[in-house]
Amino acid sequence: SGLSISSLIQPILRFAAPLIVIIALLALFVWPWANRESTIISQRFQQRSDVSMVAAGQFRESAKAERVFFIEELDVDKSEVKNIFAAETKNGRLSVAVAATGFMENAEGGGKSIVLNNGRRYEGLPTQPDFRILEFAEYSTQIHSKSALDPAPRDREKTVMELLNDPDPIAMNPNYAELLWRIGLPLMALGLVLIAIPLAYVNPRLGNYTAMFYAVLIYLIYSNLLNLTQNFVSQGKVNVFVAAWPIHVLAFGIAFVLIRNRINPSLKWWRRQLPSFLANRLNIYSPTYLNAT
Template sequence: MIFKQALRRELSFTTGGVFLVLVTIMITTLVIRILGFAANGAVNPEDALVLIALATLGYMGVLLTVSLFVSILIVLVRWYKDSEMIVWFASGLSIASLIRPILYFATPLIVIIALLALFVWPWANRESTLISQRFQQRSDVSMVAAGQFKEAAKAERVFFIEELDIDKGEVKNIFAAETKNGRLSVAVASTGFIKNEAGGEKTIVLNNGRRYEGLPSQADFRILEFDEYQTKIQRKTILDPVPRDREKSVFELINDTNPGSQNANRGELLWRIGLPFMALGLVLIAIPLAYVNPRLGNYTAMFYAVLIYLIYSNLLNLTQNFVAQGKVDVFMGAWPIHTIAFFIALVLIRNRINPSLKWWRRQLPAFLSSK
């Protein structure tokens, strides 16, 4: 009982600490990436926090998988290094005694990983795409705001209106810059008004202003004065983009009858189901992998842990791509990777149960290996 409580307590604290570190690294990376998109006009700066939160939620299953794997290694490596495992082994426990309490601790997290992969991952991806696409498809009507520079979705038009009277439809101190056919045109006026056209379109009419065409350094630069200048505000119909395979729910992946997307759907479904199985396989591998000679006290196991995780996750992604391309059948791609991982975990655990025997005798049943 004391052994299980001590193990559960250390695993809880270590998993929480590792998870917080990974989330911090993830958020920092996402902040740099999404703010770069916002600076380039790909996303709305006002939506940056929402996009960061959605991306973090989407990768929460992967972060939990890594946290669980690393925390088990850290705890067991420390126990070996501080000779605590020797005390437990001297008390009659073996490495097999670690399997049940560790699985008891890891099972709820693996269930959470499965729920995150099956439901939260597609929802977060879908919401992120909708936010980005609606910003790209925004109409120029949304650009009319007092005291703010507003840029069109394709950065071909910029508006600035100092004052706006919505009831009268009047505007004051207008600045409108437009790039067409590689030529810059800037119009400024002190007054104007918004005119409603047929079909719901709107036009901003500038009164008594100036228009600058071209660049001052070029010979064709012109300055024109006008009594009235009209610039149409385009209205776009916002369409929801067709969901990609990573944005579809489990039911959509299963029920989609389109032959062109069936392989991609199966590959995506294979990855979502494979993530919790990968978490389970890494947990079982971490138990024997954490062995450290107390006299050496090194952390070589961490190097192998990183290598194993990279190989495991890349093989899972590679299998997903092969299934999506139709090169591998989904049923043939679903079981080999996880089966090999469970087999490796079994072999490593049996090797650590009785290290005094030769490696090939450790794989035999107990009644045969004792002869």
Template sequence: MIFERSLQRELAYTAGAVFMVLLTIMLTTMMIRIVGFAAQGQVDPRDVLVLIGLTVIGYMAVMLIVTMFVSILFVLTRWYKDSEMVVWFASGVSLTRLIKPVATFATPILILILFFAFVGWPWSNAQSKLIRARFQQRDEVSLLAPGQFRESPATHRVFFIESMSSDQARVENVFVTTTENGKVSVIVSRTGHTETQKNGDRFVVLENGRRYDGEPGHPDFRISEFQRYGVKIQSQPVVATPTASSTSTPGLLRQPTAENLAEFAWRCGLPLIAINLMLLAIPLAYQNPRRGRTINLVMAVLIYLTYSNLLNVVQSQIEQGKLPFGVGLVALHIVVLALVAFLFWLRVRNRPLFTRAMFSRATQGS
């Protein structure tokens, strides 16, 4: 029908605009957050853009849910405001007839939500953890930067170099201090270079320098000079600790621990939330043309926040063993679906969801 095509076209245009707004907000927020991590030395500045992209992929399912819900609500609310819905109802189109065109519009979005919830979310989390672990567990040579004091995460060493060649093979004016068992060892040298032994061990070989060994607060320091002195480079294997959020969906089912089942219930909850909110937006969009539309929008925001927070509560209860997995998987969504059916019933009987008398009584009671 013409009205169905018109509705789907307007929903598509509105969804594109809403998604771009949400994406801009997400990119801005993540850029500020991840750049802050880079400034604190928690991530490599060269990985900032990659981490932002991975974060956006991880939260894409949530953004698509909000996009679909807000788009349906905005379009239908405008139709009520401009009396277009009155025309369609007068033509014999019932409220339930809106489900078909809305579902046709939402089907591609629901498929994307399924993909990003079950595939995109764990993959992006796993890649982000790997990048962070690789940066945190890098070897000591990669820490060196001309003119800066750098502390090794693997040992109690502090490095300082004045200059370094472009390939990090040679350094000049080196300062290394090591603290171990209450004793301090300070090494200074004019030049140095890196060497790799046949067994794979790597060393920074310092040349023409001095070593000072002693205990702070005591004058009996030992001073020795050397022509060559090797400092072994400590390195650690890159190991990203697996968590439920970074485990693939088949991996969660292969190891059905409480934490994994809770994560699986959360992932399943995202498409179920999307379906319920898609249906909920139809009766919730009812609008009296003589009144403002603020109430519906406020209620929509509150409903979404409440629904998503309840899903997080259910996940936490399953993880703690306080709620059976089967109950936590479907109970919340069945309750919301019953609420949607009740709202449809109210609208079919032409009863307003929110009346001025309700708010008047609430004001007098407070």
């Protein structure tokens, strides 16, 4: 004896409902926000100024790959430096400056400059006739900072309203595909919960992991079909309104048939429509079969 499957449906759904709501909130709101913040942080890191990359004892290349710095020593606040090497390529001409001491200062326009004291600057290559060696008391090279503009959001970073109201016709299908995927996650969670209820009844002779195997297999098929549908909608191969319902309706239908079969094992008409091998495999979940064994 034991609890019937019908008596388990309500408490299981009551337990799963908050989790499904959390999945919906994560998919619809937290997921795009997290992706957006990650992209902004990554973009700003790539747009960081050259001075933020200076580290003692290491060669550092500027963001535009046009300048190389080496500083042997610098203090904590990075205002005074010692033994500086700075190589710069400008208009195809190489310029190398070296100095024993220097410091960093704020330049006009919010940028920063490295000021080298009592050093030498080498312009050109030694094999070229215009090669020059210059001594200086003070030499300043400005460090240009890129403007940290936030990049345009991609479809996986847009809010629900941005996905629906984007006027760009090129982005319409990717936006609808992203929206379809986000809405599909909580629906998939609900479908998997319903399917898991009848799968919980297993034949002990089949082992403890048989139901787990089928559950994982169903999840993989379900999620892959959802991703495949998203790709088709994004490429414009399938209309979003056509692609929105078949997978989930199929999952709910499978759950209904399995649950109905648990409640009423005499309902075997649908098994006769299946290949014998598949029908026999599904038959192992019947209470009649379990009682007989």
